[in-house]
Amino acid sequence: MSDIFISHVEEDADVALGIALGLEQAGFSTWCYELDSVAGVSYLLQTKQAIERSGAVVVVISAHSLGSSQMTKEVVRAHESGKQFAPVLRGIAHAEFQTRQPEWREAIGAATSVVVPAHGVAEILPRVVDGLRALGIRPKRRPAAARVAAIQRLLAKLAAQPVPQAPPVPPAPVGAEWESAVSVRRLGRLLGGIAAGVARHPLRNSAAIMGAGVIIAAIVVVAVLLGRTVAEVRTLPVGERPIGVAIDPTTKSIYVSNQGDNNVSVIDGMSAAYIAAVSVGDSPSQLAIDPNSARVYVANFGSNDVSVIDVGAEKVIATISVGRAPRGVGVAVGQATNRIYVANSWDNTVSVIDGKTNAVAATIPVGDSPDHVAVNGLANRIYVTNNGSDSVSVIDGATDTVVAEIPVGGWPSGVAVDPMTNRIYVTNRDDNNLSIIDGNTDVVVATIGVGRGPSDVGLNPSTNRIYVVNNESDNVSVIEGGGNTVVATLPVRRAPLALAVDPVANRIYVANYLDNTVSVISGE
Numbered sequence: 134m135s136d137i138f139i140s141h142v143e144e145d146a147d148v149a150l151g152i153a154l155g156l157e158q159a160g161f162s163t164w165c166y167e168l169d170s171v172a173g174v175s176y177l178l179q180t181k182q183a184i185e186r187s188g189a190v191v192v193v194i195s196a197h198s199l200g201s202s203q204m205t206k207e208v209v210r211a212h213e214s215g216k217q218f219a220p221v222l223r224g225i226a227h228a229e230f231q232t233r234q235p236e237w238r239e240a241i242g243a244a245t246s247v248v249v250p251a252h253g254v255a256e257i258l259p260r261v262v263d264g265l266r267a268l269g270i271r272p273k274r275r276p277a278a279a280r281v282a283a284i285q286r287l288l289a290k291l292a293a294q295p296v297p298q299a300p301p302v303p304p305a306p307v308g309a310e311w312e313s314a315v316s317v318r319r320l321g322r323l324l325g326g327i328a329a330g331v332a333r334h335p336l337r338n339s340a341a342i343m344g345a346g347v348i349i350a351a352i353v354v355v356a357v358l359l360g361r362t363v364a365e366v367r368t369l370p371v372g373e374r375p376i377g378v379a380i381d382p383t384t385k386s387i388y389v390s391n392q393g394d395n396n397v398s399v400i401d402g403m404s405a406a407y408i409a410a411v412s413v414g415d416s417p418s419q420l421a422i423d424p425n426s427a428r429v430y431v432a433n434f435g436s437n438d439v440s441v442i443d444v445g446a447e448k449v450i451a452t453i454s455v456g457r458a459p460r461g462v463g464v465a466v467g468q469a470t471n472r473i474y475v476a477n478s479w480d481n482t483v484s485v486i487d488g489k490t491n492a493v494a495a496t497i498p499v500g501d502s503p504d505h506v507a508v509n510g511l512a513n514r515i516y517v518t519n520n521g522s523d524s525v526s527v528i529d530g531a532t533d534t535v536v537a538e539i540p541v542g543g544w545p546s547g548v549a550v551d552p553m554t555n556r557i558y559v560t561n562r563d564d565n566n567l568s569i570i571d572g573n574t575d576v577v578v579a580t581i582g583v584g585r586g587p588s589d590v591g592l593n594p595s596t597n598r599i600y601v602v603n604n605e606s607d608n609v610s611v612i613e614g615g616g617n618t619v620v621a622t623l624p625v626r627r628a629p630l631a632l633a634v635d636p637v638a639n640r641i642y643v644a645n646y647l648d649n650t651v652s653v654i655s656g657e
Contacts, residue, residue: 135164136270138184138216140207141193147291148193148223148254154284155258160272161265167287168280177543177563180207188270190216191261192241194230195223200628200647202562202586202604205236206520206544209502212240213479213521217268219261220246221254232393233374235416235435239458367653368626369405371398375644377419378633378651379429381444385635387642388429388442389651390417397431397440399447400651402635409447413440418460419505419631423471426488430473432459439475441491451491456480460504470530474515476503483517483526485533495533499526505589507548509555512572516557518545525559527575537575541568547589547602547631551614558599560587567601567610569617579617583610591634591641593656600641600654602629609643609654625652 137156141149146167153163164183170176180203184190190211198204211218218241222230227246231238245264247257373393380387385402395415399408414433417440422429429442437459441451456477471488476499483503485495501521508515513530523545527537542561545568549558555572565587569579584603587610592599597614607629611621626648633642639656 135169135183135186136161136188136272137163137219137265138180138187138190138207138211139163139165139193140190140204140211141166142195142198142201142204144197145193145195145223147288148195148221148249149191150284150288150291151254152191152193152221152258152261154281154288155254156262156265157281157284158276159258159262160276161262161270168283177206181210184211184216185214187216189219189265189268191219191221192237193221193223194234194237194246195225199225199230199233202544205234208237208240209478210521213502217270218242218244219264219268220244221249221257221261222246223249235392236458239416239435367405369400369651369653371400371644371649371651372396372410373649374646375630375649375651376646377417377431377631378642378644379420379422380633380635380640380642381422381424381427381429382635382637383424383427384444385638386444387633387651388420388422389644390420390431392416392418392434392646397429397442402638402640402653411442411447411449413442413449414438414452421473423473423488426471428488430475430486432475434458434460434478439473439486453486453491453493455484455486455493456482456496459484470510470513472530474506474508474517474528476506476517478502478504478520481519483515483528497528497533497535499528499535500524500538504546505548507550507557509550509552509557509572511552512555514550514572516548516550516559516570518548518559520544520546523561525557525570539570539575539577541570541577542566542580547587549590549592549599551592551594553594554614556614558590558592560590560601562586562588562604565603567599567612581612581617581619583612583619584608584622588629589631591632593634593636593639593641595636596639596656598656600632600634602632602643604628604630604646609641623654625654626650 139149153165247260371389372391375389376392377390387400387402389398397411413431415435417431418434420431427444431440439453440449443450455475457479459475460478473486475484483497484493487494499517500519504518504520515528517526525539526535529536541559543563545559546562547560557570559568567581568577571578583601584606586605587601588604589602599612601610609623610619613620625643626645628647629643630646631644641654643652
């Protein structure tokens with residue numbers, strides 16, 4: 134057992150090891166990846182056990198670590214294990230960290246942070262030690278000379294390497310960029326018969342777009358060969374940290390939840406004109422639309438509730454309390470039953486809301502850290518991905534009970550259902566792949582490799598194409614459903630997290646978390 138688990142990313146290894154050195158010299162025992170990980174054993178299992186056996190967790194927070202899915206897992210696991218936190222900030226202010234990572238903010242709570250000065254960690258070590266003592270964690274042994282020497286060797290090795298640069302802060306959006314790629318056939322007509330697949334025709338234009346905060350839309354048309362067709366991408370500026378996106382199939386309005394602004398952007402999907410910004414609860418995540426009742430449901434991770442927006446009026450008409458830390462990515466709407474299913478990630482439950490009364494009608498236990506939810510209205514089945522148990526819970530909508538638990542890949546996140554084929558698609562962030570489940574047998578029938586860190590999935594039943602957002606590789610994988618093969622990879626903006634598909638217009642909307650934009654892709 135180690136007294137202190139040090140959570141960090143590779144780019145902050147020098148700070149983590151410096152803290153480990155100071156704590157070891159003060160008589161604490163530490164667990165640090167560079168020192169304590171072993172070959173052949175799952176890193177996820179190693180960190181899980183180390184966190185559970187520790188007395189407290191030091192979290193090194195930087196511009197690098199804020200985008201790390203692994204760090205998020207460690208923070209969540211530490212919180213769920215009831216561990217105390219000692220946050221250490223490197224090159225980032227406390228307020229900025231809380232805005233950019235509300236999930237960490239909720240887990241870490243009111244713990245006081247310390248800032249690493251430019252000349253290193255030595256100056257703050259006494260404060261870290263005093264803080265740990267105040268939390269009731271006492272040094273239990275004399276410093277181990279061999280371990281101290283090992284840390285010093287690693288620090289010397291790191292000192293000889295180039296210092297990593299922090300990722301750039303994305304510029305504030307000032308307009309909507311259009312990157313349009315047309316089909317080879319259409320491009321051939323445009324260029325007067327130039328051979329398909331070998332021509333490129335850039336052209337630029339601009340036009341005004343009305344709406345608050347949206348001034349100019351630059352249009353850039355670029356032809357790129359992607360097998361049979363090439364996708365058209367339009368990039369729209371939205372609010373701070375867009376984390377969820379949905380489209381109303383009736384009005385074609387686009388709804389984007391902005392985690393950093395605590396609001397939802399509403400955009401006209403036909404003209405790209407800004408319509409409204411609707412204030413919701415604290416740290417909104419994903420959202421879903423019920424076109425039958427003309428309601429938008431927004432899960433508010435930080436305030437443990439769901440905001441109900443009236444479509445057309447674009448205002449909140451109800452706020453419904455649910456479980457702890459509802460992830461907006463865990464909201465889905467059962468159109469036939471007028472029920473809304475909300476995954477409560479810290480309670481390991483799903484709240485079932487009656488859309489007629491805006492009241493919670495049932496609470497269903499599911500797996501560990503439930504995340505996304507998808508509904509098959511024809512079969513009345515609800516599918517819930519469970520981050521912590523690497524599984525999908527299947528709920529019978531008629532009885533509100535779990536009828537199956539399906540093992541999938543590591544850290545399942547996004548889920549989508551094709552009601553026509555009764556296939557369920559699940560993204561596995563740790564394994565960089567997509568599981569395909571047969572809804573008739575509740576068995577995984579295929580696994581498809583995609584990009585890095587797949588976080589969400591959507592599909593167009595009419596074209597039998599599946600779209601996977603790859604958060605860590607900044608792109609979208611396009612899968613042909615007939616052959617279960619990746620037929621294209623489309624670059625988007627920084628850290629895409631969520632998507633929505635309009636099957637009628639054949640467009641895909643991707644929320645880019647670190648770019649404050651939504652990419653609009655044509656599926657033609």
